Amino acid sequence: MCKICSKCGKVKEFVDFSTDKRATDGRKSECKQCHNLYNRTKRNYNWISCLSDEYIKSKLTRTGFTTKQINDNPELIELRRNLIILRRTIWQTLKM
DSSP, X not given: OEEEOTTTOOEEEGGGXXXXXXXXXXXXXXXXXXXXXXXXXXXXXXXXXXXXXXXXXXXXXXTTOOHHHHHHOTHHHHXXXXXXXXXXXXXXXXXX
16 A cells, blocks of 8 residues: 655555554554655754753853853853763764
């Protein structure tokens, strides 16, 4: 049996779609390839947004630093950014 992907519009076999018990035919509307591409793009966007100064300042504020401490010590932002990059690099290395 075949189905049309709602994202790419190609006709594909049922096995190319993940299961979804809420759908009438029991399969998702987008194929696995389109779903994976969407998730990869979203993950990369989130990774880039984690490096912004605003995000890092909010993280430092939540960990106990005051706004004055953050503004007086700009190296805190750079240290936190380097920590995020290091964690991402280690995670990618372990994932392989």
